[in-house]
Amino acid sequence: MMNDPFYQIVSIDIGLDRQYSAGEINRILKELGATLHYDVYGFERLKKGPIWQSESYVYVVLFCNNEEVDAQNAIDKIELQYPLATIGTEYISKFVDVAIKLGERFNSRTLLNGTPVDKNKLTSYCDGLVSDLMKEWGEEPGSETLRMLIEQDYPK
Numbered sequence: 001m002m003n004d005p006f007y008q009i010v011s012i013d014i015g016l017d018r019q020y021s022a023g024e025i026n027r028i029l030k031e032l033g034a035t036l037h038y039d040v041y042g043f044e045r046l047k048k049g050p051i052w053q054s055e056s057y058v059y060v061v062l063f064c065n066n067e068e069v070d071a072q073n074a075i076d077k078i079e080l081q082y083p084l085a086t087i088g089t090e091y092i093s094k095f096v097d098v099a100i101k102l103g104e105r106f107n108s109r110t111l112l113n114g115t116p117v118d119k120n121k122l123t124s125y126c127d128g129l130v131s132d133l134m135k136e137w138g139e140e141p142g143s144e145t146l147r148m149l150i151e152q153d154y155p156k
Contacts (some may be wrong), residue, residue, distance in 0.1 A: 005153070006070075006085040007129040008083060010095075011082075012081075012112055013079050014099075015076070015077070016076045017136050019075065022071060022072050025071070026071065040071060042056035042071070044056060052086070053088065053142050053147075058081065058082055058095050058098050061080075082095040096119055097124045099122060110122070
């Protein structure tokens with residue numbers, strides 16, 4: 001989401017050195033704590049949060065040959081999406097852990113906007129976006145008011 005004043009999604013890319021089968025990816029993502037919902041993976045909160053907050057703290061998007069694919073397909077790239085604006089900041093560390101562990105698991109670089117990041121850089125980046133949100137809108141991520149502002153700006 002380029003030019004999104006609410007920073008709704010922070011995306012991390014993890015390129016893979018080969019195509020992985022659906023079964024391999026299922027095992028690896030499940031070992032790290034992902035849940036499969038029909039054809040997409042996510043990392044869900046342990047406790048249900050307020051209804052205006054995201055249910056998952058990481059959404060997993062799978063690709064093969066630069067095309068988005070479902071969980072039933074072979075893949076060669078993973079995109080992790082963190083819903084920064086619509087979940088509390090206590091989930092930043094969980095997102096960062098998943099991103100770094102997944103990159104390490106595939107012996108691949110964890111890329112933010114095409115640039116490799118480590119745990120500290122990714123955490124600092126997210127913290128900076130939170131600061132920007134709080135300065136610009138006077139609300140912290142995950143607040144009901146911020147969600148209402150987003151809904152006003154991005155009608156369905």
